[in-house]
Amino acid sequence: MLQYYKKLKYYLLLFFIFLLLLIATWFFWYEPLYTPTAVQVPHAQLHLPRFIAHKSLLSTTSIGNTLSAIESVLLSPVEGIEVDVRLSKDKVPFLFHDDRLENLTNLTGIPEEKTWNELKEGFYKGHKTPFDRIIKLEDVFKKVDSDKFLFLDIKNTDIFNQTFSKVLSDLIEKYQLEETVIVESFNPFFLTQMRLVNRYIQVMYDFTDDSKALGEENQKQFDQIPWILKQEWFRRFVRKVVQPDYLGPRWTVDKNLVTKLIKQGYPLFSWTVDDVQEALQLLNLGVRGIQTNKPLELIHKLEKSFAVKVQDAGGEKATVKQQIYVTREKQIVEAILYAQENKKKISIGGRKHTMGGHTMFDKSIHIDMLGYNSLTYEPQTTYLTVQAGATWKKIQKFLDKHKRSVKIMQSDNIFTVGGSLSANVHGWQTHSPPIASTVVNMKVALADGKIVNASLTENKELFSLVLGGYGQFGVILEATLETMPNVSLNKKCDYFSYENYDTRYHKLVSVKKEVELAYGRLSLDSKNFLRQASLCTYQKSTQQDLEPMSREKFVSLKRSIFRTSEFSDYGKKLRWFAEKNLSSSLEESVFTRNTVMSPDIHLLWPVRQDRKDILQEYFIPKGKVASFLDNLRYLSEKHNMDLLNVTIREIKKDNISYLPFAKFDGFGFVLLFSHPYGKSHEEKMKTFTNALVEKSLELEGTFYLPYRPHYSRKQLLKAYPEINQWIEKKDKFDPRGIFYSNYYAFLLTLLKKAQ
Template structure:
């Protein structure tokens, strides 16, 4: 069996330490997310497989209703106390498909990997999705995800239409031309308007891509992106990783269209579930400054030395399990994300770095992405063309640690606001009401639409518990 130099290096270190994740024991009717920081006791959990079941549950349940998928949001955005939890993961069929029109209609509980497996047979690919393929399509719409796709923006741009069941049990269609207010309130609306039951997505061609990378100073990245990546139609994927703890260098990684022979012949990443080596690499990087040095000076140079030519769909099927730690009992890995106008890149980065250093945040990685302006969702995070700063960090689970995170999170939000930027809502709910309203000025319009279609405030979760005041919408 052939093994890459990177995997050999990591495997040697791996033999010094076991790294098998322990699945948490979840009490009955307790909903949690991947961080295990937000256990929420609900009244009941149902897993519907038909529109009739969903409509009946909505019409007959007395009390709050919350909607969940893969549960990768990290602040309680899929549940609230004593709610009826609608678990959509078994609502996961392909409804229809057109190769000629490059369209597919699916139920929202389908995971992206399953969708890609279906369309790969026709050499098609998704236009926009997040890096990892474990998420459900409905969950991705609800948070209006983005990915590493160059020339794209939030996922709303690839959604043709959807069907949704409202608070009164009615099933309606929504698109840019039909029920527009529901269309733009539901995408990025965190399940506040109703339950999505079908989604029609626009697809694109699957193509061979070649990996390219270069290391540079952070101060030079913005100019590099504008001159080498932006508006370059041959670049499919791109991101740049800022190396902690000095945060002075980045590795820019692109996947460009190519006619070269494949170096990876599989069309989709194998779904083996064996990610021990990857997990150990993350463990090493999170354990100490020396571990971060090993990643920067040893792991990454070996990894990126190898030539890679693969299918676009292969690059779109990462499994988030590769990041899962051995345990989340005492500490956990968490994400935050900030969106900064392209022209404010150089002004924001030193502010961000200073806050992270002053608060001794155990940052594993900061990934820089790019997104075009949102076309009109009410809770739009990309009000203009932006760079996204995805901060992946490790924190303890103690009360004191949570309080510390809240403090520096609010500092980062203020730094983003100072540069006309925003923060992303799927993560820990630490922003003040004032910060939320400043970053999302159209939230008042969104809440009015929610009040219109959900007058009894059925659809709830911790995000709305924090910022939605029903009495003010009347």
């Protein structure tokens, strides 16, 4: 018997060694699909700079990292600038490249050993103007704002310096530059610390295969790069741990590796590329951007070589004539007037999270609104005035400081205000109609370039058309919105048969005004497919002290459980079990309203490149929930659809927008499907959608227009009998058809109207 136990221990030891080797092999050799941490939508939907100035417009002949260098980029067509950032002895981030001050300035010593008061006296050699001295990063943020993309190359002599990442995060948050600032570094420890401090800061992992300095590069700095950071097996491990939003390969990195990383979904910015042909080759491979000492030359010689493409969340694409990243009202008006004079179309986009080509049109001038995003709060009225490119996430963080909260918005906070108003969204706020009901006033740029106010008392017809107008009546410049108090909430979930949803909702929500948020979910495994329901409610808590808005926890674990349901019926059972039995242990007992309304979108991030997610939404009158779910179950099983999620949200009747989807008090059913790429799968989805639309109409329901337009003319007219008059109003406000999209062209074709 003793001999048996000895053998057992021996084989168990061998097993554990084998298991450890297997895990180590996975960690160091398996390359996961690109999964960013801060970037919230696939990078194909993002506007990113193609050419980035390396420290200045011409680093080889002018002083970089200075106010004059920043000014020159701001006045140029270059959309981004890379600067070198260090941390002073008294914790002030400043711009400087070299390891020694005497290399470039009238000062001597190591930059990090000086206080800011000492550093601010430093002038670059041969220059003594205020524009050519060492400057603070904060001054750069004030100057640039969100007008350009800023790449912060971290020069950190202490690789374990935890203070630097915290100071940097606080500064980026102070100026609300999370959308346009990218922190880049060779140092995986610093990037990891950056992630731990603030996972919403965009980071880029720089790397190289060799250490030979070229041109103006500093050989000493290259010699400091450890051998291990040049080994791809280790960098692969770093990518798993850090989950960078971008990768920054040196232009000398093997092109086969560059191609492989692009195929894995990573957006790449290559550095430092001055040769036109080298830049052309990298861009042809699919690199998103080039950091260069000669940005103006590359723009002049290469900009016309590449078509400007935009893409939405559904994969709809368009090749546009020009894409303008706007940060000023003047730019928008100028674009409209140019389109008028040159007989061009204008398409408008923010996050581009519609799925039917609503934000694009071939050969149009595409206005990207994300940079147009300032906001103000008026304590006396409690109104928020916000530019259309601001995301709800930015708004929530801003309002949280004032102890206020968004009144109505979608369940996710990644969308822009302009996009939300254009689709007249609704959310999971109880007892509420769509977002139009919270709009006090809008400022709109019309097709003739004039700017007007629109509200329920001024330009009322335009107001009703722009809300839910999908960008066809003008450009929403800014909106004044109602807000409400940010309060503490208690969460409670109930589980019951789907047949009882209407009655349980009435009992648990409708008669309880203290319930502020509520949503329902359905089981999706084959045995209980759409037969078990949950209803989670958030009710005002007695807790008075408000915690600052916090980030969702255990995102990776939740995502793993959610995405497992995509692959198997067991995964769907596991997810329902986890929601029912584990959610309470993974979450706090009390939340603030702002925290609850800011879930992490990465929970839904895809893990497979051969499949895509498709959203749909249907609106059904109260009292008919079970009938709709019976129809959904029958059609899903008949067409073998992979349904990943069903969320049920209350919606009150919309009495404001001209083209309302909420024509009654009812429920919105948000459906998330997964299906493979390919024409046959698209056709199957189209057939299924058409059938479900028909069943919804039989229940006197409607469907949501921002998603795939898989419906017939007859179905569209039944759900939206106002659509022909809506198009006539479009002709009234935009007689030349300046504002246009693929979706609007689809509507005209479907309704057989001349373009």
